[in-house]
Amino acid sequence: MNKPIIYFRGCTAREKETGIQESTEKLLKLAGVDYKILEDEACCGSVLLRTGFLRQAHEQIEKNSEAFKGKTVLTSCAGCYKTLKQDYDDVDVIHISQLLNSLIEQNRLNFTKNNLNVTYHDSCHLARHMEVFDEPREVIEAVANLVEMENIRDNSLCCGAGGGVKSAYPEIAEEMAKARIEQAKDTNCKTLVTACPFCKLNLENPDLEVLDLCEFLVKYGDMDG
Structure with missing residues (x-):
């Protein structure tokens, strides 16, 4: 990946299942992956979209899209991955399982x-x-x-x-x-x-x-x- 990587933790890994973030960062650092985390990371909008709060969801999508420009977005969350892939325009996104598989294949x-x-x-x-x-x-x-x-x-x-x-x-x-x-x-x-x-x-x-x-x-x- 040639673009800078943003590790987008998602609400659940960021707030409730923090061991996921800790383990993910440990693996990324072990493999020598250069990444950043958004200091003001907010929800991807998935729950808002799935429960009918469309105006609020699209406001969130617009805000996130600006932060994601020119970046590859790495997600821990399957819901974030689906949302960024299908409900955002022109966001380069990869799920952690895909990246890990690639890093193993590359012997990183x-x-x-x-x-x-x-x-x-x-x-x-x-x-x-x-x-x-x-x-x-x-x-x-x-x-x-x-x-x-x-x-x-x-x-x-x-x-x-x-x-x-x-x-x-x-x-x-x-x-x-x-x-x-x-x-x-x-x-x-x-x-x-x-x-x-x-x-x-x-x-x-x-x-x-x-x-x-x-x-x-x-x-x-x-x-x-």
Whole structure:
């Protein structure tokens, strides 16, 4: 990438799941990726768009677009990735799973694979909407053995958090999460990985370790630089 990189953390990683930001920055620095974070980073507008606050969403989009001019925007959040890719004009955006896969292929990140079995949850925004299926799986398989759940890729079950469901209908979101957690437990894996902060937040439970992709790499990847 020839353009300067902005690491756009997104609301969930910035405010609630701060371990995602910490792990992402650790990996970026290890790989020698030059990046900046916006001091006044604000919401991408995804939740506003999905819940009908269109005027406020477009005001936010206009403000962000000015800050993104001439930059490559790296996102932790699948929802941010979809929004920047589909609802903004002329924004060069890449999801962290795509960048990590590229850095591994370039030998800028090197891991020693272990015998850990993990399963992976495809988020709606990243998989079904944007068809990013392979990159997160290849990243996982650089470190561990991937054991697939029953519903995967574009047939994955929604975690229940997106589209304002968790805020408006928390009981429905909880039931949807339970169904997906049961599928994860059926793999006999103890670790569930996802590449979406929203999904991580809603899928957390006492029976499984639920990690963002970057958190997973930092915790289980034997990083030799």
